[in-house]
Amino acid sequence: MAMEAAAPHNPAEPTPSANSVELTVTSPEQMRELGRRLAKLLRAGDLVLLSGELGAGKTTLTRGLGEGLGVRGAVTSPTFVIARVHPSLGDGPPLVHVDAYRLSGGLDEMEDLDLDVSLPESVIVVEWGEGKVEELTEDRLQVVIHRAVGDTTDEVRRVTVTGLGGRWAAADLTVLSA
Numbered sequence: 001m002a003m004e005a006a007a008p009h010n011p012a013e014p015t016p017s018a019n020s021v022e023l024t025v026t027s028p029e030q031m032r033e034l035g036r037r038l039a040k041l042l043r044a045g046d047l048v049l050l051s052g053e054l055g056a057g058k059t060t061l062t063r064g065l066g067e068g069l070g071v072r073g074a075v076t077s078p079t080f081v082i083a084r085v086h087p088s089l090g091d092g093p094p095l096v097h098v099d100a101y102r103l104s105g106g107l108d109e110m111e112d113l114d115l116d117v118s119l120p121e122s123v124i125v126v127e128w129g130e131g132k133v134e135e136l137t138e139d140r141l142q143v144v145i146h147r148a149v150g151d152t153t154d155e156v157r158r159v160t161v162t163g164l165g166g167r168w169a170a171a172d173l174t175v176l177s178a
């Protein structure tokens with residue numbers, strides 16, 4: 001049987017394994033709801049990287065994620081700790097919430113945190129992790145939150161969710177905007 005030759009990749013297009021949706025979120029409550037929806041797509045071993053300026057809504061999104069995963073403890077800004085583990089209240093994976101803002105050494109430093117949890121068996125959400133934790137896995141969900149308006153009192157956010165790697169290639173991210 002003849003094999004079809006793979007089409008050459010056009011560099012102007014996103015990488016073939018990238019899968020992306022863009023959403024508009026108009027309130028903190030909607031951001032939480034987005035987190036709850038995102039939770040339904042996640043399973044043990046998944047890595048979510050959150051980026052966006054100070055006060056963009058990364059922790060607010062993570063709060064909804066924690067609710068959706070059904071984990072113990074309120075998700076707050078981990079100001080004094082680099083990472084916090086929220087165990088599942090049921091039989092789901094724990095949520096490991098990392099604030100990498102003050103993490104300079106990348107993955108090694110993450111492993112040195114000695115979190116009392118197995119990272120491959122957890123859902124890991126990292127704020128400020130770009131350039132620091134990508135080496136954990138090629139498969140990751142990148143969430144970029146932008147203020148739609150420069151004004152810091154405005155509640156409208158543009159959110160881009162991009163799934164990278166085989167794990168996310170066929171995932172239906174449109175469920176996030178339903």
Ligand SMILES: Nc1ncnc2c1ncn2[C@@H]1O[C@H](COP(=O)(O)OP(=O)(O)OP(=O)(O)O)[C@@H](O)[C@H]1O
Pocket residue numbers: 025026027028029031052053054055056057058059060061077127154155156157
């Ligand atoms: N659409 C929105 N989504 C999320 N938060 C919003 C929105 N509109 C206003 N807010 C407000 O913006 C703030 C977001 O704070 P949050 O701690 O979630 O941001 P952050 O990105 O985690 O910041 P930091 O970089 O300091 O960690 C909250 O006070 C929230 O009420």
Ligand SMILES: [Mg+2]
Pocket residue numbers: 058059077127
């Ligand atoms: Mg935060």
